[in-house]
Amino acid sequence: MNTELPKQYQPSEAQSRWLDYWKENGYFDANPNSEKKPHTIMIPLPNVTGALHMGHALNGTLQDLITRWRRMQGYEALWMPGTDHAGIATQAVVERRMSEEEGLTRHDIGREALVERIWKWKDSYEKRILEQLRQLGASCDWRRTRFTLDDTCSKAVRRTFFKFFKDGLIFRGKRLVNWDPHLQTAVANDEVFHEEVDGHFWTFTYPVVSEDGELTDDKLAFSTTRPETMIGDSAVCVHPTDERYEHLVGLRCRIPVTGRDIPIIADALLAKKELGTGCVKVTPAHDHNDYACGLRNDLEQINILNPDATINETGGEKYQGMDRYDCRTKIVADMETLGHFVEVEDRKIELAHSDRSKSPVEPYLSDQWFVKMGDHVDDKPGLAQSAMDAVDDRRVRFFPQRYQRTYLDWLGEKRDWCISRQLWWGHRIPVWYNDVETQQLDSDSFNGTVLTEDFKKKWDGKFVEYVETGDQGWSRVMVCVDAGSPECEADLQSAGFAQEEDVLDTWFSSALWPHATLGWPDRENNPPLAAGEGESSEKNEVLDCFYPGNVLITSRDIITLWVARMVLTGLYNMDDIPFSHVHVHPKILDGFGQTMSKSKGNGCDPQDLIDRYGTDAVRFSIASFAGETQDVKLPMGYECPHCQNVVPQALDGKGPMVKPATVKVALRGSSEKVLMPCPKCKKESQFSTPQYDLDSAQPAARMVSERFEYGRNFCNKLWNAARFAIMNLEGYTPGKIEESDLRLEDRWVLSRLSRVTEEVTTLLGRYQFDKATQAIRDFTWNEFCDWYLEMIKPRLKPGTEDEEQQTDERTGAQRVLVGVLDGLFRLLQPFTPFICEELWQKLNDIAPERGLFEPQQSAKSAMIALWPYDTDSPEESMLPPSWQDENLENRFRRLQDTVVAVRNIRAVYGIGPNVPVKLFMKCEPGVAEELQVCADQFENLAKTILEAAGAEIDRPSASASFNLKDADGFVPLEGLVDVSAELERQKKEADKLRGFIKGHSGKLKNEKFVQNAPEKVVAEVRETLAGLEKQLESVEAVIAQLGAG
């Protein structure tokens, strides 16, 4: 049998091989009819806006880690994959591309054609996203992949809306949005960027009106950058404690250009005494702060703009129809003419721009749909309260716990949820309406509705009607239709009803994700699987089995928008929480501490890293970054494809843009491709950036980051440890391991393995991935490789002199070695599944029967092997805690300390590793005995002969010394020791000891310490001090000898 492995692990070939293997064996599939307990994780659905970035890689790695771990623990583990249609973002991307490439707007091509284009975009990016996840090793049940606009999810959306509507939780109202007058659409906050522009800061006055409505001589001065909004002013506001204006509050003042009188109010939140005149005008319909002030003070909201940002009828004859900027000029002139102009200064103004049209946006009041979040009239908890209760009574727990505050504080505001969006891409609001004259509606012939008796009878239960009485003699009859009744919709259509144009907020559908993906509201059928794979049944077993889920793993920025809403809709629709744990992981930042984003140009495709370092290395590194407090800073660079020189990232001088340090031009807004010049080889290349897609035919500078070498090096170390083991497994025979046959190092490594197994299990249960990774790395590298493998090397050597004994030793060592490796692969499988599978299979070839201590047939795949620690009954575990032996580990520590001390002496005196040295140990007889037992290891590990050990040992002349807690060591170095150097070394050691002794004895001299500190602590200090003093004595003795000699 060829047992030789390549010297280095080659990830890419192994990755595709095992992905196929796992898929063929259906290891990712979750079966609702299983006997096992279910474990469900719902993926935080990526947007189909674009490819996955590092944040997704982190998020995916952690979910897969938990899923694989739970699967090994014996759960029926479902990790549900899918994507989000991401209304605004996706439509924006497609519209922008269309505009850039073809100069078309959505109005040019119409609703249907645009939606069709977006579906195409979705198809291509969904494919790419799912492929990226697969490449990461994500063990999702791919058959169940959902999309928020697919039939299954759409049904859930329709039913939920219908239920809300029926329960009176849906209403219409006004809301201030960022309006893009150029594209005539509302723009989301994260699609708005702020840019400084040259502007003006005008100061005007409004005359105060007396109580009987006459103009007085009093004036109020205020400043503004947007004078045209005067038309929509509903108040002038001062600070309540501002003495200058106290006497005016409650009076009214007049807007000179329109002649309208408005109240003078006091509001501590809006007005700042020390800023300008201390007085501000309030335009609730056109400013976000004023809007809030308007709500607080019950002010009128006057919309002054048409959708194209011209002034509407509120401008009167003078201003109606003017563009807002022309109107601004006109109003300034008019105010001057009327004598209310005070002054103007030039000023830089932070102006909000639409990321899509690059033009300024206007705060704009528009009709919107809302879901009521507050409590019911009878004080029964509303939607928000129900979700708060779930966290308050710990049905839902946050890890780390501090994030529950974000959740509770936000829900506590119980702000109604604005669910409508003026878009074409999304779930269209399932409401049809018909506007009727109120008078007519109330007449006998209509009796309050325009729906016929026939209609009502035919569609009883499938629709809900609601009449909204308007203020100008018109009423709106609104009919909400339940899921699955297209004919009812058609009937409405023919009765003159029109469907609402708006679509639902993306979060509306993603809020339903945990139950919608499992087929709710269908209680009779399992949700459909990928084409060709059906599961028929009488009831929806998938929903029964996998809801509620176990843990949601996500990043903190969507705790409110998404997590809170999933809990709330879960409780509303399912009467149960969607998951019991929420783990919030860190954010990935670039090397400058900025969040990675498209607009900053600092994103990184995980595929670059996977290609470069291997999936396991990326996963392992990522897991090691995922701690509880710190976000993850990743300094990145671009590797020149011609000479492999790495060009670091650099910040654009002006803004937050990031690009290779050698690129001199700004990337924002450039549609032209920019090339990266390499400072070393002077050749140019394209580079990986989210700004545009790479030309795959040309060489490209891909992203690299030194921080992933951590994982790569670890994988290589693991590979080589296994390689060494496999090379030495020739002639392996399975068999029971007798405890009496175990050597010191065997017992030690089993004790350590048991300990790290327990530790990793506990840490994963707390989602402390960084610590779990470190524990397992330290064991693998610093204990298993550095000590255990080194120590068993002599036993593994094929026999020469005493054949029989050598063979026995080799067999024993092989059995323990194989058992330890087996356990190690199990622990590592969730972290680094590919390399573990590769090695597991190699081990299966050579040692299919293995185990500690009874050999057993090994599992077919590492993925389905049993996790070696059973949380419920630890002693029943494969690697039980009873193997942990603290005394033994301490004894082993002395061996390690001795070896390190001798190596240190070698290094200090320049004695090569091949030159044998002798060692004398002065210690108690018990210690001496223990040292004698492992004498052969001194020879093995440090090429050192333990010449003698015991209490009677005297320091040989011309020797280097070291001291441990319970032993002094001497290494005779005839002719090699430089007496003065050794004296120096020992004096330094003595000084160090004296320092520690001073600290400790100081404590003990302090009566308060002795009195107040726990006895245990005092005793420990005493003990340590005694040890230190003994050590110092030894060192001083050596110094005396050296000085005398």
Place this chain on the structure above:
RNA sequence: GGACGAUUAGCUCAGUUGGCUAGAGCGCCACGUUGACAUCGUGGAGGUCACUGGUUCAAGUCCAGUAUCGUCCA
């Protein structure tokens, strides 16, 4: 403006309920390719724990304040 977090070695980060001499990886220095691994081994250097006060026998850890940075929400 509010909430939360961070500040520890040149860099990136650990450091449990306060308690033995504050740790790791990378980088750095010296030495080393005798059969697992140079993506390596051995040894080493490197820290006024942001600052100021306080509580305590004892503070990197708890409290208050200051400074700087970050995130989320307004």
